Amino acid sequence: MSTYEPTETLDVKGLSCPMPVVKTRGAVDDLESGEILQVVATDSGSMSDLKGWADSTDGVSMLDQEEAEEDGDAVFRHLIQKE
Amino acid sequence: MSSDADAPVDAGAASVEDLRAQVQALQEEVSDLREATDDDGQKSMTIIATKGTLDMAYPPLILASTAAAFGWDVVVFHTFWGLDILHEKKSKNLKLSAVGNPSMPMPNAVAALPFMDSVATSMMEKKIQENGTATVEELIETSLDMGVDLQACQMTIELMGYDEAEFYDGVTTGVGAATALQHMADADVQLMI
Incomplete structure (x- = not known):
């Protein structure tokens, strides 16, 4: 995770399906080519959903995903690059 | 031997002509189908x-x-x-x-x-x-x-x-x-x- 430096961070903690994907789309649209977006979610479904979204959407790639702990709660971090 | 060899060559030349025509016809058909389906990846x-x-x-x-x-x-x-x-x-x-x-x-x-x-x-x-x-x-x-x-x-x-x-x-x-x-x-x- 530390090998990539995110340009922007999108906090979607507390939001559930479909909002993490929907808001990620909007945040990626605002990026320049080559920039990296970090998405931080509490929705465990975001691991599969954001990977699936990135894999089947042109112009974005999922660089890394990890589960971490923040203040005792599970958070899911995703690094997405705009191509 | 040489006449045997010539015959298949003539037949082959005719086939190549036919095949070229068929390939061209198929290419045109594929091109038309691509246009008709308009598959630009937009779902x-x-x-x-x-x-x-x-x-x-x-x-x-x-x-x-x-x-x-x-x-x-x-x-x-x-x-x-x-x-x-x-x-x-x-x-x-x-x-x-x-x-x-x-x-x-x-x-x-x-x-x-x-x-x-x-x-x-x-x-x-x-x-x-x-x-x-x-x-x-x-x-x-x-x-x-x-x-x-x-x-x-x-x-x-x-x-x-x-x-x-x-x-x-x-x-x-x-x-x-x-x-x-x-x-x-x-x-x-x-x-x-």
Whole structure:
């Protein structure tokens, strides 16, 4: 995770399906080519959903995903690059 | 020996001519088919939304907004009770039906009591809030922002006695079954909910 430096961070903690994907789309649209977006979610479904979204959407790639702990709660971090 | 060798060569030369012609014909056919299918990778989805209960408002809106995030071209055609989802006032007051719902933790005889729909609806709304699930209104605004075409069936608008001004700004009116079918025929995914 530390090998990539995110340009922007999108906090979607507390939001559930479909909002993490929907808001990620909007945040990626605002990026320049080559920039990296970090998405931080509490929705465990975001691991599969954001990977699936990135894999089947042109112009974005999922660089890394990890589960971490923040203040005792599970958070899911995703690094997405705009191509 | 040489005459034996010449004969197949002549036959082969004729075949090559034929094959060239066939290959050219096939290339033209493939080119025409590619043009006809117009497969530029742009996926599209058409959903027909027919239900107006709180639980049934979610699936079409969640799928529509997510598909829009994928960059798909999305149309949701709302008809009959599905129209209530697009009705600005009614959409904020959609009810959950307690009767005939086997997932409810109560027998139908109890569920049929006058206040039970309200109780079930309040419980669901509380869960939606606690879970961080978007409201129907939020999903409609999000879908419209993302370019989803939310269509309200004109026939049902008139049947229900609604006014076009009662729907969310951005909702498409003045459309009917033929418009829905046209989108369905072109769509990669068609769903009736």
